[in-house]
Amino acid sequence: MNHDSAQPGASDALTYRAAGVDYDLIDPLKLSAQRAAAATAVNLAPHGFAEVAASRGESAYVVDVGPFYLASIVECLGSKALVADEMARLTGTSAYAAIAQDTIAMAVNDLITVGATPLVVQAYWAAGGSDWFKDADRAAALVAGWKRACDACGVAWGGGETPALAGIVADGRIDLAASCTGIVSPKSRLSTGDRLAPGDAIVLLAASGIHANGLSLARKIAERLPDGYATPIDDAGTTLGAALLAPTPLYSPVTEALHRAAVDLHYCANITGHGWRKLLRHPSALTYRITHVPPVPPVLRYIQQAAGQSDREAYGTFNMGAGFALFVAGDQAERCVDVARAAGTEAWVAGRVEAGPKQLIVEPLGIEFGADDLQLR
Amino acid sequence: MNHDSAQPGASDALTYRAAGVDYDLIDPLKLSAQRAAAATAVNLAPHGFAEVAASRGESAYVVDVGPFYLASIVECLGSKALVADEMARLTGTSAYAAIAQDTIAMAVNDLITVGATPLVVQAYWAAGGSDWFKDADRAAALVAGWKRACDACGVAWGGGETPALAGIVADGRIDLAASCTGIVSPKSRLSTGDRLAPGDAIVLLAASGIHANGLSLARKIAERLPDGYATPIDDAGTTLGAALLAPTPLYSPVTEALHRAAVDLHYCANITGHGWRKLLRHPSALTYRITHVPPVPPVLRYIQQAAGQSDREAYGTFNMGAGFALFVAGDQAERCVDVARAAGTEAWVAGRVEAGPKQLIVEPLGIEFGADDLQLR
Structure with a gap:
């Protein structure tokens, strides 16, 4: 079970529980499912x-x-479709091409962490009744965005399911998910972390915004605002809703380019739920020291401020500009950044792996997370 | 797109459209998705x-x-969870172990049609909010049934997603789906139908009941009955609800046993939506002549009568006792049946493939379906 389960630190600010997601209820099921699956x-x-x-x-x-x-993997979009639906109501324009990309990104960006080349994506589009499919523009956007994302990742869209599930999926809504299958070839590409070691560099890849994690909280914030999603968040007049709907980058072109360039990935972490705490994902006792923090996307800074989050809470919840982490040998760090940029994704050498207790130290912000701050296993 | 889309013949009886599923609205999306996927x-x-x-x-x-x-494949359970929920309310007993098996059967029984050995299943359990997970007995039944089905199929349960999707999945409901990945090895096991030919035998594997297709119609029938799902459908007092919840058989132990026994599968059809029209699935122009009809599960006979369906409508909608079709060389037919029975699944040599126009002739019932009765591509 790969779904996000931990909580950011205690806070008087708007929390995930207040936003309607109670991980304490989900976790016992997840634990028993994990044991049965193993x-x-x-x-x-x-x-x-x-x-x-x-x-x-x-x-x-x-x-x-x-x-x-x-x-292999299956991943869902989550509640971002609700933002797309509300923005379509406000603007008359469908964002389903964008959230199609988000859905594929959720699956593909997870699959590549183990060193896999994604090959096949299957679509799971479960609508709350046949009527969902009446909106031809929205349906066409979903298909076009899905195809474009498959093309960008070099995967074949194998097929899928488009059930009409009245009574299970809410009326007028759609549950979007994707499964992805790939291979790790040659087998030396396996990056489950046995080579992760002190001296490795941490390279961060740029995020485009909130991606598809943290939307429950973002939706709560929009509900509190007099102008909701139409609230401008920058001087250019970009609305909160439009900024939230920036599609998640697809990072597989970067990992494939790194393979071709003989940059050896020791480990990868997809920065999704739990934000930067995902940098602590590997079970080893290692210290991760961040010395350079990427620029924060305006929409995430806006949400942090609106939710009254400290930096520690924000970086423990959102990607804060770092969508994906690559762990490479120290002497390959600059090359890794160059290859990522050449593949069209901004990247930074952000820190290093050190011997020491399991912790993440974000030096420029003066915040730390320990082993207890992320429990995924 | 593998989802069921065609309609049984025109009828004054209770139809799928009356039951709330309008395939005319889904089909344009499916067609454009199929084109984009290809x-x-x-x-x-x-x-x-x-x-x-x-x-x-x-x-x-x-x-x-x-x-x-x-x-690879992704498949969902559909609306059968609604029957399980209602029966739990009536009887106090959770049928989630049974519908877990149904969900895996939907994926595994499709995957094996191409000659694949299923290897990995991923779980997709999307609940309508964290509260769904509060019912510990139900959650435990889901986990136990899922594991048991994986063990029965010889697949590893790789992991999955357990999102709480308030606002997308209906309150108190769960959307169950499974993805499955396998390999066809040796490659000669590929059974996409290039060897399907006149002279082949049609071997049918026994169904356990309605499986997970046709539940929208069955639910409408239950709504019309004074005692609903508690209505007895046989002299032993089996209720309609209990009979509907008989889990779908897992057919992969049969196809694996057939491989070990060197019974060569020319083609397979999983008899799901569209019932026996699925026997027309292969694109070739061939005539399928059925000379032996398996016994009809009591729950399907009951539904046929309650819905006022002719045999043609019933066999064009439900599996009517035949859950899976194997197409083998004529001289391997008896051996095929013996191996299936030894693997624990009742089977019959039910007919043969002949040169001729694309049609299905069910001789004992005097019904026929033509090429126009199934449009999946």
Whole structure:
């Protein structure tokens, strides 16, 4: 189970619980599901295969099928579709092409963390009744955005499901999810973290905005504003709603380019729920020292201020400008940045891995997170 | 897109449209999605791979990755969870272990049609808010049933998503889906139908009941009954609700046993939506002549009568006792049946493939379906 479960630090500010997501209720199920899932690994032996045990608890599940590793994942968009629906009501324009990209990004950006090349995406579009499909412009935007994202990632769109689930999915809504299958080939590309070590550099890839995590909180903030999503958040008049709907970058062109350039990824972390606490994802006891902090997207700074969050709360909740983390040998850090930029994604050498207790130190902001701040396994 | 889209023949009886599913609204989206998806196949070439074009329009998507084929799928349970919820209210007992198996069966039984061995299942459990997870018995049943089905199919449960999607999934409901990844190995197991030919036998595998297709119609019928799901449908007092919740069989143990026994599958059809019209799934112009009809599960006979359906309508909508069709060389038909029975699934040699126009002739019932009765591609 890869879904986000931990909480940012205690706070009087607007929290996830106040925004309607109570992880304490979900966690017992997640834990029992994780245990049951782990116990099924033995089922692969009669086929002559075995799981990569280190992938349990990582963002994608990996099986050794002989000539290469097989990686798979299912991910959902979450509540960002509600923002798209509300903005369509306010502006008359569908953002479904953008949220199609978000949905694929949720799956693809997780799959690539283990070193996989994504190959096939399946679409899961569950509507709250047949009427959802009546809006031809919205449906066309969804299809066009989905295809464009597949093309950008070099994956084949294999097919999918488009059920009309009246009574299960809410009336007028759609539940968007994607499954993705890929391979790790050559097997040396596996980046589940056995090579992660002191001296490694931390390279951060730029985020475009909130991506698809933290939207429940953002929606609560919009509800409190007199002008809601139409509230301008910068001098250019960009609205909160438009800024929230900036699509999540697809990072697989970067990881594929890094492979071609022989930049060896020791580990990767997709910065989604829990924000920068995801930098603590690997189970090893290591210290992660950040010495350079990327620029914060205006929409995230706006939300931080509106929610009254401290930096520690904001960086423990949102990506704050860093959408994906690459851990590479120190002497490959500059090359890694150059390759990412050449692939069209801004990147920075942001810090380093050190021997020491499990903690994340963000020096420029004077904040720290410890081992107890992220419990995903 | 593999979702069911065609309609049974015109009828004054209770139809799918009356039951709230309007395929005319879904189909334009599905067609444009299919076209867009097909255009992404070229994305595999830079990786050195290619799709198996014949798998477009089949139940699972297949890619040639060199040493073997990779197959993948995402499938949802549909509205059967609503029946489980209502029966839990009436009886105090959760049927979530059973519908967990249904969900996995929807994915696994589709994946095996192309000759694949299922290896990994991912869970997608999207609840209508955190409160869904408060019912610990229900959650435990879901986990236990999911694991048991994975064990029965010999697949590893890789992980999944358990989002709380208040505002998207209806309050108190859950949207259950599964993705499945497998391989076709050796590649000669590929059963997308190039060997399907006159002289082949049609072997049908027994259904357990309604499975997970046709539930919208069944729910409408229950609503019309004074005692609803508590209505007994046989002399033993089995209720309609209990009978509807019989879990879908998992057919992958049969197809794996057939491979070990060197029974060569020319083609397979998972009999889901559209009922027996799915026997017309392969694009070839061939005549399928059924000479033996399996016994009809009591719950399906009950629904047929309650809905006032003719045999043609019932067999064009429900599985009517045949959950899966195997197409094998005529001289392997008896062996195929023996192996299926030894694997624990009742089976029958039900008919044969003949040269002739595309049609299905069910001789014992005097009904026929033509090429126009199933449009999936």
